[in-house]
Amino acid sequence: MGLLFRGAVAAAMVVNTGSKELFTRVIARLLYRVVGSRRRIALRNIQRAFADKFTPVEREAIAREAYRNAVDTVVEGFSLFAHGGLENFVANIRINGLERLKGAMAGGQGAILITGHYGPFPFMGPALAANGIPGMGFLYRRPKNTAVAGRFDDWIQMGGFRNIADHPRIEAANKVLRELSSGSAICILIDQHFPAGVAVPFFGHPAKTGVGAAVMAARSGAPLVPVRIRTVREPGFKYLIEIDEPFPPPLSNSDEDLKSCMAALTRRIEAWVAEDPRQWFWVHRRWKDLDRDGSGGAVQPGS
Numbered sequence: 622m623g624l625l626f627r628g629a630v631a632a633a634m635v636v637n638t639g640s641k642e643l644f645t646r647v648i649a650r651l652l653y654r655v656v657g658s659r660r661r662i663a664l665r666n667i668q669r670a671f672a673d674k675f676t677p678v679e680r681e682a683i684a685r686e687a688y689r690n691a692v693d694t695v696v697e698g699f700s701l702f703a704h705g706g707l708e709n710f711v712a713n714i715r716i717n718g719l720e721r722l723k724g725a726m727a728g729g730q731g732a733i734l735i736t737g738h739y740g741p742f743p744f745m746g747p748a749l750a751a752n753g754i755p756g757m758g759f760l761y762r763r764p765k766n767t768a769v770a771g772r773f774d775d776w777i778q779m780g781g782f783r784n785i786a787d788h789p790r791i792e793a794a795n796k797v798l799r800e801l802s803s804g805s806a807i808c809i810l811i812d813q814h815f816p817a818g819v820a821v822p823f824f825g826h827p828a829k830t831g832v833g834a835a836v837m838a839a840r841s842g843a844p845l846v847p848v849r850i851r852t853v854r855e856p857g858f859k860y861l862i863e864i865d866e867p868f869p870p871p872l873s874n875s876d877e878d879l880k881s882c883m884a885a886l887t888r889r890i891e892a893w894v895a896e897d898p899r900q901w902f903w904v905h906r907r908w909k910d911l912d913r914d915g916s917g918g919a920v921q922p923g924s
Contacts, residue, residue, distance in 0.1 A: 636700060645696050649689040663687065663903035669911075670824040670894070686899040690852055694741035697859075698776055707747060707781060714748040714850070718864030722754065722806070722846055725867040730843040731756070731801035732867070733834055737812030737890045738902040740851040743773075744860055745808060747780035748850075756805025758783035760797060760833075762813070794837060801841040808848070809834045811883065812890050812901075814909040819876075821884040823891055826908050835882040838870035845870065845882070847889045851900050865889065 636644050653660055663684040667675065675683065697713075726732045736742055743759075750757035761784035764770040777784055785800070785807070787793045797807050812823075815831035822828070838845050844867035853861045868885065871878040894901045906912055 636696075641696055641700060645689060645693050648696070649685070649692040652692065653685055653688045659904040660684065662906055665912075666903045666905075666907060667898065669826060669908060671898070683898050684903055687901060687903050690740065690900060691902050693852065694743065698741070698743060699772075707751060707779070710744075710780075711748050711751045713858055714744060714860045714862060715855075715858045716748065716752060716862040716864070718862075719752055721866065722749075722848070722864045725844045725846055726754075726804065726806065728842075728844075729804055730841055731804050732806045733801070733838050733841075733843050733845050734806055734808035735811055735834060735845050735847045735868075735886050735889070736808055736849055737810055737893070738905065739812075739849050739890070739893055740900045741860060742810065742850060743776070743780075745848060745850050745862055746777070746782035748860075748862060749806065750780070750782045754806045756783070756800055756803060756807075758785055758800065758805065758807050760785050760787050760793060760807055760809045762787050762810075790833075794833065797837055798841055801837065801843045811886055812907065813905055814907055816909075819880045819883060820910075821880065821887050823887055823907065824894075826911060828887070828907055829910060830883050830887055832879040832883055834886070835871050835879045836874060838882070839872075839874050839878070842870055844868065845886065847886065849893050851897065 664680055667680045667683055671680075698710075722732065722734075734745075736745065746757055746759060759782070763786055764773060785793055785796050800807055811830060811834055815829050818829040818831040820827035821830050823830075834845060837843070846867045847865040848862065849865075850860055850862045852859065855861075868882070871882040
């Protein structure tokens, strides 16, 4: 997997514009076929989320398109920098709601941007930094594969934004709080399984979710701002960042308030995924506890 990733990045740096789409399709199809365990996870997750809404053929089409979008993120991310640098890269991204984010940050507590593995989410870093969002960074789970991690480090450096490693957790939280106190914007992805988290509904099933974003918002007073980016391929630009209305910080660090906050933010992610499931990367074991015990595990929304 790491070798294939390195090869894709190397090719992306030299492939010409006219060949990028074909290259992306070929790599996505190869990944979909070769890594069978992840393909099965993606198809199971889609069925769990949508039940009988889609036929097996439709579920496979969603999974294939999700793979294509993920490969497109890598190919475009590296090739746009190789063929024009940051200015050319940012020119392909439109932002809706930028003034909303700047307004949310006007109080001086910074902002916690909430997103998920939806669309080319790493592109938000350079795009928002280039558009005047101070201290733009990600709380980042470093890839386990060292080759993959190294290439992403290269990309982050090219993009002109920063990352804060999410381990050790206490050290990471303290770094985020310091950044927020200086007025920075820190983006946190909340849509991965977190064993020590709280179970909140996600498409009607309990999904373990970390409460770190809510804790840091309660401690810092920083607003929680849902932000997504999606592939649109419109004339003049290819990607669209959409900034939602901010959520206020939780009233306290009580278990009830933290869980309520994360449930509300998770509903926002769910709404994005339901709107266009092709944009979400379905290969994560979001419902890992259900995978282990084989149960359906459905819960009522809001429980």
